[in-house]
Amino acid sequence: MDIDKHKNFSEWFNTIVADAELADLRYNVKGFVVFRPWSVKSMKLMYAAYEAELEKHGHSPALFPALIPESNFKTEGEHVEGFTPQVFWVEQAGGNKLEERLALRPTSETAMYQMYSIWIQGLADLPVKIYQSCQVWRYETKATKPFFRGREFYWIEAHNAFATEKEAIAQVTEDMEMAQEVLTRQLGIPFIFFQRPEWDKFPGAVHTFAADTLMPDGKVLQLPSTHLLGQNFAKGFNVTFQNEKGERAYVWQTCYGPAISRIYGALFSIHGDNKGLVLPFHFAPVQFVIVPIIGKNADENAIMAYANEIYSLVQSTGARVKLDDSKSTPGFKYNYWEMRGVPIRMEVGGKEAAERTVTLARRDNGKKEKFAIADLQKATCDIRDALNGELARKAADFFNSRQSSATTKEELASLLEKGFIVRVPYCSMEKSGKPCADEIKAKTTGDVRGIKYPHEVMPHDEKCVICGKAAMHFAYVARQY
Amino acid sequence: MDIDKHKNFSEWFNTIVADAELADLRYNVKGFVVFRPWSVKSMKLMYAAYEAELEKHGHSPALFPALIPESNFKTEGEHVEGFTPQVFWVEQAGGNKLEERLALRPTSETAMYQMYSIWIQGLADLPVKIYQSCQVWRYETKATKPFFRGREFYWIEAHNAFATEKEAIAQVTEDMEMAQEVLTRQLGIPFIFFQRPEWDKFPGAVHTFAADTLMPDGKVLQLPSTHLLGQNFAKGFNVTFQNEKGERAYVWQTCYGPAISRIYGALFSIHGDNKGLVLPFHFAPVQFVIVPIIGKNADENAIMAYANEIYSLVQSTGARVKLDDSKSTPGFKYNYWEMRGVPIRMEVGGKEAAERTVTLARRDNGKKEKFAIADLQKATCDIRDALNGELARKAADFFNSRQSSATTKEELASLLEKGFIVRVPYCSMEKSGKPCADEIKAKTTGDVRGIKYPHEVMPHDEKCVICGKAAMHFAYVARQY
Numbered sequence: 001m002d003i004d005k006h007k008n009f010s011e012w013f014n015t016i017v018a019d020a021e022l023a024d025l026r027y028n029v030k031g032f033v034v035f036r037p038w039s040v041k042s043m044k045l046m047y048a049a050y051e052a053e054l055e056k057h058g059h060s061p062a063l064f065p066a067l068i069p070e071s072n073f074k075t076e077g078e079h080v081e082g083f084t085p086q087v088f089w090v091e092q093a094g095g096n097k098l099e100e101r102l103a104l105r106p107t108s109e110t111a112m113y114q115m116y117s118i119w120i121q122g123l124a125d126l127p128v129k130i131y132q133s134c135q136v137w138r139y140e141t142k143a144t145k146p147f148f149r150g151r152e153f154y155w156i157e158a159h160n161a162f163a164t165e166k167e168a169i170a171q172v173t174e175d176m177e178m179a180q181e182v183l184t185r186q187l188g189i190p191f192i193f194f195q196r197p198e199w200d201k202f203p204g205a206v207h208t209f210a211a212d213t214l215m216p217d218g219k220v221l222q223l224p225s226t227h228l229l230g231q232n233f234a235k236g237f238n239v240t241f242q243n244e245k246g247e248r249a250y251v252w253q254t255c256y257g258p259a260i261s262r263i264y265g266a267l268f269s270i271h272g273d274n275k276g277l278v279l280p281f282h283f284a285p286v287q288f289v290i291v292p293i294i295g296k297n298a299d300e301n302a303i304m305a306y307a308n309e310i311y312s313l314v315q316s317t318g319a320r321v322k323l324d325d326s327k328s329t330p331g332f333k334y335n336y337w338e339m340r341g342v343p344i345r346m347e348v349g350g351k352e353a354a355e356r357t358v359t360l361a362r363r364d365n366g367k368k369e370k371f372a373i374a375d376l377q378k379a380t381c382d383i384r385d386a387l388n389g390e391l392a393r394k395a396a397d398f399f400n401s402r403q404s405s406a407t408t409k410e411e412l413a414s415l416l417e418k419g420f421i422v423r424v425p426y427c428s429m430e431k432s433g434k435p436c437a438d439e440i441k442a443k444t445t446g447d448v449r450g451i452k453y454p455h456e457v458m459p460h461d462e463k464c465v466i467c468g469k470a471a472m473h474f475a476y477v478a479r480q481y
Numbered sequence: 482m483d484i485d486k487h488k489n490f491s492e493w494f495n496t497i498v499a500d501a502e503l504a505d506l507r508y509n510v511k512g513f514v515v516f517r518p519w520s521v522k523s524m525k526l527m528y529a530a531y532e533a534e535l536e537k538h539g540h541s542p543a544l545f546p547a548l549i550p551e552s553n554f555k556t557e558g559e560h561v562e563g564f565t566p567q568v569f570w571v572e573q574a575g576g577n578k579l580e581e582r583l584a585l586r587p588t589s590e591t592a593m594y595q596m597y598s599i600w601i602q603g604l605a606d607l608p609v610k611i612y613q614s615c616q617v618w619r620y621e622t623k624a625t626k627p628f629f630r631g632r633e634f635y636w637i638e639a640h641n642a643f644a645t646e647k648e649a650i651a652q653v654t655e656d657m658e659m660a661q662e663v664l665t666r667q668l669g670i671p672f673i674f675f676q677r678p679e680w681d682k683f684p685g686a687v688h689t690f691a692a693d694t695l696m697p698d699g700k701v702l703q704l705p706s707t708h709l710l711g712q713n714f715a716k717g718f719n720v721t722f723q724n725e726k727g728e729r730a731y732v733w734q735t736c737y738g739p740a741i742s743r744i745y746g747a748l749f750s751i752h753g754d755n756k757g758l759v760l761p762f763h764f765a766p767v768q769f770v771i772v773p774i775i776g777k778n779a780d781e782n783a784i785m786a787y788a789n790e791i792y793s794l795v796q797s798t799g800a801r802v803k804l805d806d807s808k809s810t811p812g813f814k815y816n817y818w819e820m821r822g823v824p825i826r827m828e829v830g831g832k833e834a835a836e837r838t839v840t841l842a843r844r845d846n847g848k849k850e851k852f853a854i855a856d857l858q859k860a861t862c863d864i865r866d867a868l869n870g871e872l873a874r875k876a877a878d879f880f881n882s883r884q885s886s887a888t889t890k891e892e893l894a895s896l897l898e899k900g901f902i903v904r905v906p907y908c909s910m911e912k913s914g915k916p917c918a919d920e921i922k923a924k925t926t927g928d929v930r931g932i933k934y935p936h937e938v939m940p941h942d943e944k945c946v947i948c949g950k951a952a953m954h955f956a957y958v959a960r961q962y
Contacts, residue, residue, distance in 0.1 A: 026596070026599060027545075028595065029550060040541075062516060064515050065513040067510055085575045087575065091573065092569070093568070094622075111508075
């Protein structure tokens with residue numbers, strides 16, 4: 001494809017989505033796309049990794065209905081206000097008008113918590129830590145973009161209930177650690193958790209914490225968010241338990257939402273290059289592709305027999321391997337599998353067959369090296385680890401290189417223009433601080449993403465970069481998707 | 482619980498769904514239930530097993546939108562006629578009325594095949610073998626029952642396109658073999674594939690083949706079905722390819738639909754007993770439960786240390802193991818985990834700790850035996866295999882014992898009354914044979930399930946059990962869910 005993703009991210013993105021067959025935008029409902037096998041195979045692996053991490057931390061899977069009665073949906077005031085403009089409504093079934101219209105879930109608090117009020121009676125029933133892997137539907141009015149924002153997206157939502165506020169706060173921290181494990185350690189995606197300003201919280205939450213990563217064009221993309229719900233929903237849905245004093249008490253709740261389809265979008269945007277996808281080894285649908293190279297006067301049968309021997313050898317280790325024995329040229333095959341991000345290519349020609357060697361080519365940096373068949377297992381493990389490490393390192397380098405600070409409006413505007421996440425002294429994260437955010441948005445198209453979590457220490461004498469009043473916080477500003 | 486499932490299946494079923502916490506029927510939308518963690522954990526394992534089998538046979542996963550424009554939905558005449566009475570419709574989003582109303586997918590032919598018409602251009606694009614794991618929604622008018630029939634259920638749907646009819650027919654056979662592998666070999670569920678009568682086909686199909694299993698009350702339950710679609714949908718959606726002669730030709734299609742939530746219902750109904758669930762080893766959320774037994778004057782610390790040692794040992798083999806160190810009595814714990822179908826219980830008391838042994842109790846037959854710790858791995862493998870084999874054998878025995886033949890209406894009625902699948906000579910599977918089926922239904926509540934596939938040889942001189950005309954087939958009749 002040969003498009004520079006930093007210079008022309010939008011063209012790069014659209015080309016890779018089409019050419020690597022990740023999604024098809026031609027489905028005839030606005031804002032909806034078809035996710036094609038190559039992206040779905042990686043997303044299934046990502047789902048499995050995140051679910052394993054949740055289960056390791058005591059969460060159990062469940063499946064709640066996708067349809068929510070309007071009366072449930074209206075139980076928590078801020079929640080209904082925040083989500084109503086985005087709801088798809090079912091009003092008819094068969095030839096009948098339904099007695100009550102049903103929301104196609106935009107998120108499942110109002111489906112789940114009425115059941116929690118039945119299930120939770122005493123301390124022995126707590127904590128509840130349940131997740132579901134599902135899709136949700138939101139009638140987005142912002143511009144949609146495959147993987148980043150659609151009217152239907154795939155996520156995991158975890159919903160927890162505790163006897164104490166302290167446990168709920170600890171859950172928020174655990175949610176951040178799980179994001180660190182899956183996104184950073186396994187997928188090589190860097191991010192910062194921000195506590196969002198009061199005016200940008202999840203509707204119904206006491207506090208919202210959300211991970212922002214940075215795209216090649218310098219805009220941030222929100223990844224998993226975790227919300228301290230306090231007792232807001234517990235009061236709406238009457239989720240109570242009998243405490244040690246024998247009194248009914250409201251539970252303390254949290255919810256957490258990693259959007260797998262969006263994380264996949266971040267994954268390929270961050271690691272991809274001008275040849276196409278570059279995927280971490282464990283999340284690649286095909287980890288090894290074997291390309292037989294049949295030169296002039298070569299013994300095709302011997303090479304193919306040897307390629308098949310290598311195939312069996314690699315497959316027996318449990319790896320996902322493909323032997324490309326199609327009629328295309330080796331060059332065509334190189335491009336095809338590079339576009340699709342296969343981490344390691346195995347070239348097998350007459351020389352390799354005679355020597356009983358394999359030439360390994362690494363997707364991320366193109367380096368080639370020849371190994372004896374006896375050394376193959378160790379060599380592929382080494383390359384795998386080096387590739388994974390290098391992807392994470394490069395991603396972190398770019399992310400870190402795009403963070404800076406400003407103390408004047410002009411510096412802020414200039415850094416945002418260059419695609420930075422900018423730290424500024426800021427008056428307040430309460431609603432009183434919103435006019436300054438509005439001014440930033442109007443003048444620079446930047447958004448106030450919130451304050452870092454855990455909170456940074458703030459010197460006494462800083463002034464808000466916009467209004468000049470005493471600064472309560474260092475806020476972070478960036479352009480966003 | 483102590484309810485005989487053969488004598489009172491309905492009570493047994495409702496009790497187990499509630500007491501083993503499989504599903505909750507108190508969700509406030511009619512026909513919708515919440516699937517709770519204990520069933521979802523097994524269903525996730527079942528999904529993984531079925532998906533692996535599909536992928537082994539060349540299928541790839543994709544994800545298509547859940548919303549289908551009404552105009553797509555109306556493209557295939559029989560299909561729209563068959564499904565329209567069951568469709569939930571979305572007409573509003575946010576505050577807006579949509580330009581075209583959208584069907585919440587009851588099945589995805591009409592979402593997928595318009596994309597196939599884009600993707601398939603030449604022979605090189607064929608075959609297409611794509612599946613998606615998802616839920617579907619049908620406004621059922623029949624009585625709902627958790628897992629067996631609901632207005633939302635979880636399934637896999639595979640949709641295939643081929644250049645030739647021969648390949649499509651071979652796919653139908655492959656679909657049956659995959660059902661054999663997963664349902665019979667892995668889950669121990671016996672079934673027969675019937676080719677359904679013309680009046681009971683999937684709307685839009687040329688032929689429908691469906692697997693029927695038998696419930697303890699003598700009613701059959703339809704499990705996976707596979708449909709030869711011929712070129713019906715290909716013509717509706719203009720799915721064509723350029724054939725070897727350079728002409729545009731319609732593809733030949735099939736689709737396949739194993740409903741995981743229903744197969745789970747069959748699984749526990751078939752294997753369960755009067756103490757609760759009995760689960761095949763590989764599909765149990767917990768495979769081993771360790772119950773410490775602290776007698777009077779016992780050294781609790783020593784027993785708990787030993788129980789923890791056993792826990793670590795079993796966990797290190799990759800098995801799913803639970804150490805129940807709650808405060809309940811051993812008897813309570815036995816009942817609790819027996820209700821939930823844990824295949825092997827490990828009892829660890831003072832004697833076991835002193836001898837370094839473990840007493841293993843097998844869930845299906847209650848047999849107990851003591852093993853030295855050094856023999857534990859082999860013993861558990863043996864018990865696992867014996868338990869899986871015994872479940873499948875007992876299930877097959879029951880299924881086979883409930884099949885018989887009749888040549889008169891009276892015999893047929895009497896056998897149906899006793900809960901048999903009854904073979905009868907039958908006039909015709911074409912529409913002309915429907916009046917005889919209607920008569921059977923009216924008089925016995927039995928349904929004509931179709932003819933066996935592969936087809937049986939039919940003697941010349943048999944007469945239809947109902948109308949007395951020449952019998953074209955042996956048909957199978959049973960009461961159904």
